[in-house]
Amino acid sequence: MPGDQPDPALAGQTLPPGYPAEPPPRRPWWRRFARVKLRHVLLGVLAVFMLIIAWLAITAPLSKSLQPIAAPSLTLLSVEGDPIARRGADIRAPVEVAKLPKYVPAAFVSIEDRGFYSHWGISLRGIGRALWRNLRGGGVREGGSTITQQLAKTSFLSPQRTVGRKLQEVLIAFWLEAWLTKQQILERYLSNVYFGDNVYGLRAAAEHYFSVPPEKLSVAQAAMLAGMVKAPTRLAPTNHLRLARERAALVIAAMARDHVITAAQAKSTRPASVNEEDEDEEVPTGTYFADWVLPSARAADEGEAYGAREVQTTLSSRLQQLALQTVRGAGLGKAQVALVAMRPDGQVLAMVGGKDYSRSPFNRATQARRQPGSTFKLFVYLAAMRAGLRPDDTIQDAPLRIGTWQPKNYGDSYRGTLTLRDAFAYSSNVAAVRLSEKVGRAKVIQAARDLGVTSPLNDNPSLPLGTSGVTLLEMTQAYAAVAAGAYPVRAHGIEDPDKSWWQRMWHSYAGTTSDRAFGDMRDLLAAVVQKGTGRAASLQIPVYGKTGTSQDYRDALFIGFTQDMVVGIWVGNDDNTPLGKVAGGGLPAQIFRTFVSGATGAAPAAAAPPPVEEAPPIETGDANFAIPLGDSGVDAGVQVKGGDVSVTLQPSPPGGPDRGPPPPGDRREPPLANVPPPPPQGGRDRPPPPDDDEPQG
Incomplete structure (x- = not known):
């Protein structure tokens, strides 16, 4: 072939020494293919290995095995220093194996992982035994885990029992064995293992069960703790002392077998005695207030990751107990209840989110958005006062x-021309709607926002009647702003313990704005209790408040305040069914009076007339107009179809109430302590209208 002929250009040339005269024969194709494949396989194995190392470095950082595996214990304290709730686990500082008696770590090794010091993270014998038992049992019943695997599982993985999770556990165990010494692995295991009773780690367990540090544990105590690890809840001595002691006996026998102790020591060792349950165990883990304040408490607590911590709250144990007693004795029947009491600066003193936390932890004070009824009229009249109107200005209480x-008003009854004070006191629906349309619903909504209402509000004509769902806490802190003379007020349950009283006071009012209209609003709120729908809340001290009842008596509220306390009460059914003639001026006002009377020592007002029934029928005459009923978690919505209306405010009639000078006191909103007594009933120049019936309110 032409390719086999010598090149003429090379004829006569001498080849360099060592150069082959003939080209080497080519290797067989199958050898060349195997060589290429082997190279690819080795590269693939190296890539997989690098991926595993990267996954381990991200998923199982060694520092994570030093971190507590549960949130540490946090105890909430009342202002009196009483524990009111405890959350989290009992976790103490890590242990050092070198400082423990030798039989303490040896007890865990003898019963949990006899070959701990000889294997590389896994036990083939243990895995084989577990596989056999799992096959016989028809499922994953045993893991065959070593101490290293248990550390990998508790520190880095979920508690699921699957084949995939088991493979992850094995990989992490190898990773730990490669980078940590046996002593380090054992220390991290003992410092984080679960011992029942929400106790994690050997130090916490020794203190919890025996009131000794781990360095002082006896053989019997060490054996009992080591025995608990297999089933900590079932074998906790506080739950099943007999089972715990039987398991401890097995551990002592294993220790003798492994020559940790002598046979004579094993025979002479008596069962360990366990601490009796102390009174602190009666501290509840959850209450309505604790659930609400816990995120703030965690944020405020910047302590170490180990050890029990305590956080001071604003809750008063005395007032909380009084609130519970008051609602339990209120005769609620099947209805639910919520109560919030706070200082004018927003410090929450008591909170009741329902009749029974154990049956329903849903907090109706902070989570339920219900229709506030006429308590929402606070924002309507505040917007009017901001616009320059005064309590003695008049408005028409007439069909609209x-x-x-x-x-419509209750009973389709109207009083004609009323002062704004009387219209608010008697909770005229049509007057509130007229006023809202006059000043503009946007200004009403802005007033609500200024005072801390964040729930969605529907911009429609029924807005002033309280048809948008809000929480009781929002409404109570809004009334607190009127009591404080500045807005906004933020309800809170945690105070900074490092701040002095004057720093806390300054912080409470920092960033707030005074409002000249608040003085007029207190005038109106006082009239409600003195002569209007809130007479059932009257005491022998100045009381300011407003009643509220939603459509068909589905929600009943009273929100009011005295000199230094603001209280909101809601009564209703969780399924939003009618209460049956329960109005805001009835049961809620009575609950307010009972609670505030007990809190302040003020007696109820003498010969207070019984509350007049208030009902809120809102007739539309149009199927396209929907008044929502409110519920426990969904914002109410209203749709309105129809034209605009011309609304006018009437000037004061001749000889009737006039604008006159400002009410006594500084219109720049002095502190509540300087607020003058409520004005005389009926305004300045005429007696109050008859109150034989009562509108929504």
């Missing part, structure tokens, strides 16, 4: 139509 919608 907005498009096809016609709001």
Whole structure:
């Protein structure tokens, strides 16, 4: 072939020494293919190995095995220093194996992982035994885990029992064995293992069960703790002392077998005595207030990761107990209840989110968005006062139509021309709607926002009647702003313990704005209790408040305040069914009076007339107009179809109430302590209208 002929250009040339005269024969194709494949396989194995190392470095950082595997214990304290709730686990500082008696770590090794010092993270014998038992049992019943695997599982993995998780556990065990000494692995294991009773780690367990540090544990105590690890809840001596002692006996026998102790020591060792349950165990783990304040408490607590911590709250044990007693004795029947009591600066003193936390931890004070009824009129009249109106200005309490919608008063009864004070006191629906349309619903919504209402509000004509769902806590802190003379007030349950009283006071009012209209609003709120729908809440001290009842008596509220306390009460059914003639001026006002009377020592007002029934029928005459009923978690919504309406405010009639000078006191909103007594009933120049019936409110 032409390719086999010598090159003429090379004829006569001498080849260099060592150069082969003939080209070497080519290797067989199958050898060349095997060589290429082997190279690819080795590269693939190296890539997989590097991926595993990267996964381990991300998933199982060694420092994580030093971290507590549960949130540390946090005890909430009342202002009196009483524990009111405890959350989290009992976790103490890590142990050092070198400082423990030799039989303490040896007890765990003897019963949990006899070959701990000889294997590389896994026990083939243990895995084989576990596989056999799992096959016989038809499922994953035993893991065959070594101490290293247990550390890998508790520190880095979920508690699921699957084949995939088991493979992850094995990989992490190899990783730990490669980078940590046996002593380090054992220390981290003993410092984090679970011992029942929400106790983690050997130090916490020794203190919890025996009131001794781990360095002082006896043989019997060490054996009992080592025996608990297999089933900590079932074998905890506080739950089953007999089972715990039987298991401890097995551990002592294993220690003797492994020559940790002598046979004579094993025979002479008596069962360990366990601490009796102390009174602190009666501290509840959850209450309505604790659930609400815990995120703030965790944020405020910047202590070490180990050890029990305590956080001071604003809750008063005395007032909380009084609140519970008050609602339990209120005769609620099947209805639910919520109560919030706070200082004018927002410090929450008591909180009741329902009749029974153990049956329903849903907090109706902070989580339920219900219709506030006429308590929402606070924002309507505040917007009017901001616009320059005064309590003695007048408004028509007469039938009103907005498009096809016609709001009505209770009993379809109207009083004609009323002062704003009287319209608010008697909770006229049509007057509130007129006023809202006059000043503008946008300003009403802005007033609500200024005072801390964050729930969605529907911009429609029924807004002033409280048809948008809000929480009781929002409404109570809004009334607290009126009591404080500045806004916004933020309800809170944690105070900074490092701040002095004057720093806390300054912080409470820092960033707030005074409002000249608050003085007029206190005038109106006082009239409600003195002569209006809130007379059942009257005491022999100045009381300011407002009643509220939603459509068909589905929600009943009273929110009010005295000199240094603001209290909101809601009564309703979780399924939003009617209460059956329970109005805000009835049961909620009575609960307010009972609670505040007990809190302040003030007696109820003498010969207070019984509350007049208030009902809120809102007739529309239009199927396209929907008044929501409110519920426990969904914002209410209203749709209105119809034209606009011309609304006018009437000037004071001749000889009637006039604008006159400001009410006594500084209109720049002095502190509540300087607020003058409520004005005389009926305004300045005329007696109050008859109160034989009562509108929504």
